[in-house]
Amino acid sequence: MNRRLFLQTLRWERTRLLFVVLAGVGWGILMPVIYSQFSDALRSLANSGALPEELLNFGSGSLFTLPGTVTLGLQHPMALALLGIFAVGAASTAVAGERTRGTLEVLLARPIGRVALYASILVALLLIIAIVLTAILAGMVAGTALVGIGPQLDTGRVPLVALNGFGLWAAFTSFALAASVTFDRPGPAMGISLAWLLIHYFLEILGSLWTDAAWIQEYSLLHHFNPTEILTGVPDPIDLVVVFAAAIVPILYALYVFPQRDLAAPA
């Protein structure tokens, strides 16, 4: 890993990171507020039978409990957008973008091996993902305190939620970065990375809405990040294994493929 390249990668992203962190904290605060304001009403609605409960759930989350709300907040498209900016956007363009611009050639003219270059970018992006995830969770903890429902949240289990969430987003980040070292242009790299994220999202949401197809959720990485189970004291260790394995496989692929690739002159 190259320290200067690592720091510069963070520097390229600092302004965007600042705004995303602020948005993440805001989003995190909003979730407990929504729970405290609408949970009872939604519960009544579900009990009345006016709406099937599946429609009031969102993936593995719901607004019926605070842990369910935390899950909903972390699976919501807003969270996906906040984290996807880096896990998909920044990661998929990190190498392919440099290649298209021609700056990869200038970088690799220095005494930096491709593995070191890849590792520097990967570690910087994973750090950014950890910061954004922490911001969202910190916002949620702050939000529960703000609306006076702090005791409903077992904050001692939040680090495990963070670890599981980090594993999930590390998987999407490493996939996008693997795509970035594979393609010459950022367009295809971003397209396939976004598709990968949306496929998992689609499987998770479809399985939650259509009970007969609930089994397909097992194939979604998002399903293996279930803060409700963690916060209620029944975490499934397999979830951690699955998300971290999904992160490691693209890393191994990239470490093999990137040094083997020919880097012809940019078009």
Place this chain on the structure above:
Amino acid sequence: MEGTPSPVVISAHALTKHYGSVQALTDLTLDVRQGEIFGFLGPNGSGKSTMIRTLLGFLHATRGRATVLGLDAETQSVEIRRRIGYLPGGIALYDSLTGEQALDYLADLQGREPHRRAELCERLELPAAVLKRRVRDYSRGMRQKIGVVQALQHDPELAILDEPTEGLDPLMQQAFYRILDDLRNEGRTVFFSSHILSEVERLCDRVAIIRAGRLMALHDVADLLARRRRRVMLRWRGAAPDPSTLPGLVDVQVDGDRIVGSLTGDISAFVRSIASPSLDDLTIEPASLEEAFLEYYATDEVSS
């Protein structure tokens, strides 16, 4: 280059690079010696950049082997890049950085102090005020100057420059040529690609010509220039002498009192032969390197 030959800095042996059915380089063999400026000439798409990128480890050779500074280009490219300076063709820089930040960043990544930066910036007319501007505001020529500085600021043993004068105005080209002269005088080696023969003539000790990925010729520039023909025009008072009595003069055309032809071989014998009070005017124009090459290729094609 008398006496012990200088150490070989770049060596390519039967270097071959294929992209599928496209043969970008075919059995390219050459050596570049320490302390020389070596020109690598060829038209666009001839394989110049492919050769350079293979030397730097960006491309993996299909066959053959290359070493740079005694290190294997395939397996020791990081160590090679620690000791060289490289200017890519049409260099791209980070638009959001200032010129100074870009140079600092690249020097940091190089891991060596940019000892020569101040001198290079002065010679290439890059004052501090310009370096404080963002790269996105630079003209092409300014970017090229920054590219030259980033390649040489850490005083590398070997500079590999891909079309280095592209975008430089004539004055800056001259300044750049003087920088390369100084590098040579300090014992540094320069390998540069170009398609401009006049700059190769001005700078290079040796030149390789590449066409369609194949090495067509490898010459000592001084030899090539010494062997070239010169255009000669003589005018006499009265009748011109029999041209066959003038040694080395070929392709002769006699037009009254004028003789026009091409001079080959020893110039002194020719000058002695024309010494006469009847000689009214004499013009001897050296053929450019371009003409020398055309002549070389014409001969080559005829003989083949």
